[in-house]
Amino acid sequence: MKRIENLPPRHWDIFCRVIDNYGDIGVCWRLARQLHCEYGLSVRLWLDDLAALRRLWPSTADCAHQTVSGIEVVQWPAVFPAVEPAEVVIEAFACELPETYVAAMARQPERPRWLNLEYLSAETWVDDCHGMRSINPQYGLVKTFFFPGFTGKTGGLLCEAQLRQEREAFQENPEARVNFLASMGVTTASDALLISLFSYENPAIHSLVETWCKSARPIHCLVPEGRILASLGRYFDSAPAVGAKVMRGQLTLQVIPFMTQDQYDRLLWSCDINFVRGEDSFVRAQWAAKPLVWHIYPQDEEAHLVKLAAFMARYHHGLPPLLAQALECLWYGWNCGDNCQDAWNQCLERLSEWQLHSRNWEQTLNSLGDLAAKLVQFCEKPL
Incomplete structure (x- = not known):
């Protein structure tokens, strides 16, 4: 999708692998809901464990592709399909994007924003690392590290407006x-x-x-x-x-x-x-x-x-x-x-x-x- 000049990005992809019980999906689901409900964004959540989401949000079905409370929820398959990347891509907790998806990002006329949403920490080094960038050596894509945290120099904490x-x-x-x-x-x-x-x-x-x-x-x-x-x-x-x-x-x-x-x-x-x-x-x-x-x-x-x-x-x-x-x-x-x-x-x-x-x-x-x-x-x- 080609972004219209001067308009903010409206399509977001969030990638999540469930590692720590319900913590990873808990954060990603709250974020997806808030982005959609408060900012009217189109959010697609790629998830490797639908059962974990179903515990938190029972209306989730045993279905590889569905819409749940306005969020497009897609089972993250072993062989990743050819899809058009979103304008903003969130790699939650260093879960590593599929190689084919990264390659597709590189082919976009306007390259997507690529964010690595990190784990929460109160350590002092987080202030300095928040917002740091790395360059993908194969495609030259820029990835920004986004740290939640407890100071004004970090990304803060998830908190819905109401x-x-x-x-x-x-x-x-x-x-x-x-x-x-x-x-x-x-x-x-x-x-x-x-x-x-x-x-x-x-x-x-x-x-x-x-x-x-x-x-x-x-x-x-x-x-x-x-x-x-x-x-x-x-x-x-x-x-x-x-x-x-x-x-x-x-x-x-x-x-x-x-x-x-x-x-x-x-x-x-x-x-x-x-x-x-x-x-x-x-x-x-x-x-x-x-x-x-x-x-x-x-x-x-x-x-x-x-x-x-x-x-x-x-x-x-x-x-x-x-x-x-x-x-x-x-x-x-x-x-x-x-x-x-x-x-x-x-x-x-x-x-x-x-x-x-x-x-x-x-x-x-x-x-x-x-x-x-x-x-x-x-x-x-x-x-």
């Missing part, structure tokens, strides 16, 4: 919270601390369960169907099934079904503290403006702990010293599989400070601009 307004309306309406939880089969005591637990396998959960059972305040823990159930199974002798409710001491632990993205946002908005994992749920928990505990995706040679420390250095800025120390102990203990009892109790003693900081942090993130807007602005500039 998200904050919708969250505030939900959180200011107690009836909306009660009705949403009831739709999940959840009824809570008025004085219970409500926790969501979405995590990779983690032996540290045993110390938290013990602590929650002995809590002075009732605790209701909601566990979306996922990998943490295996670790809970080792504590309870068998993994609790979806719909199960286990009561021990002050703890009510309830397993709820896997949720759509919109449902999961509302779960985060409903809970007092959110345990999250990976990238997508981690970002959404920050937009929830609630206290959170992050289980970062484990990497070889503990490289993930460097990334954890980088985020903590930013997130902890301005925290009261005792809370900062307690959060550091809790986050490291959780990510290293250690006993979290003391750190949890210290954080809970300072819950009101933690809540205030969570709201302030969300406002800081909002001041940086959002990822989709920055992508569109970048692609509207002349090459």
